[in-house]
Amino acid sequence: MPVMQPDPAGVPGAGVWESLRVRRSAAGCPPPGGPSAGPAGLCLVCAGPVRTGYLRCFQCDLHAQSAPGLLADVVAAAAYAVKGGPLARDLWLYKSGRKGSEPAAARVLSLLLLCLHERGPALWRAAGMDQPSAVCVVPSGRGRPGPHPLRALAAPYLARPWLSLRPRPGGDPWARSLDPTRFQATGLPPGATVLLLDDTWVSGASAQSAAVALKLAGAAAVAVVVVGRHLPAIPPPRSLPTIPPPVTAAGMPARALGQ
Numbered sequence: 001m002p003v004m005q006p007d008p009a010g011v012p013g014a015g016v017w018e019s020l021r022v023r024r025s026a027a028g029c030p031p032p033g034g035p036s037a038g039p040a041g042l043c044l045v046c047a048g049p050v051r052t053g054y055l056r057c058f059q060c061d062l063h064a065q066s067a068p069g070l071l072a073d074v075v076a077a078a079a080y081a082v083k084g085g086p087l088a089r090d091l092w093l094y095k096s097g098r099k100g101s102e103p104a105a106a107r108v109l110s111l112l113l114l115c116l117h118e119r120g121p122a123l124w125r126a127a128g129m130d131q132p133s134a135v136c137v138v139p140s141g142r143g144r145p146g147p148h149p150l151r152a153l154a155a156p157y158l159a160r161p162w163l164s165l166r167p168r169p170g171g172d173p174w175a176r177s178l179d180p181t182r183f184q185a186t187g188l189p190p191g192a193t194v195l196l197l198d199d200t201w202v203s204g205a206s207a208q209s210a211a212v213a214l215k216l217a218g219a220a221a222v223a224v225v226v227v228g229r230h231l232p233a234i235p236p237p238r239s240l241p242t243i244p245p246p247v248t249a250a251g252m253p254a255r256a257l258g259q
């Protein structure tokens with residue numbers, strides 16, 4: 001059963017999801033613990049590493065102190081993106097326009113859709129919403145023209161209105177700390193419940209700054225879903241994961257987020 005209500009025009013078959021899971025396994029990208037998993041040693045917000053005895057990592061704790069009550073209600077990552085690993089490379093490659101960007105984009109999209117499909121209901125509950133009423137993407141620091149690459153990828157599968165988040169003029173697009181004034185949200189219906197997407201979570205400052213902007217603009221709840229939760233390089237595994245075959249548009253579900 002899809003995490004979100006399927007679109008009557010195209011109910012994804014179980015085989016589609018299963019094939020995406022196989023590709024995810026082949027890529028060596030297991031999903032991190034969910035919001036209620038709370039495994040020892042992981043930040044309860046971002047599933048990053050924490051020091052023994054702490055519930056949140058340093059950055060998430062700093063964010064909580066900086067903008068109490070205005071942060072995302074829940075944060076989830078589809079997978080860990082270890083520095084130098086295949087997902088970290090895909091997250092760079094998919095928006096580069098270079099050779100290999102298309103299969104990388106298909107793998108990134110697979111991870112995102114699977115995360116929404118498998119974990120969506122738990123995430124919406126954790127965020128205090130029935131379902132997202134709108135979708136939004138954290139603006140890119142590069143300020144490239146046109147829609148954000150992640151929005152361009154996901155939009156056909158997420159049948160919800162897209163909200164606009166823009167960097168405020170004069171702001172620092174590369175700021176590494178949470179800045180409540182960094183983004184401006186427009187066109188938000190009162191009480192909107194927002195699914196906020198990003199491709200990579202490093203410190204979380206960008207996504208949380210965007211969540212704050214949405215809350216200040218009237219969002220009732222914000223659920224952040226990122227594709228890759230960045231982790232610093234770790235010692236190489238005994239055997240390198242196999243790069244999965246390219247995923248084509250034909251192998252994607254018709255809808256991950258229906259009306």
Ligand SMILES: [Zn+2]
Pocket residue numbers: 043044045046047048056057058059060061
């Ligand atoms: Zn954290």
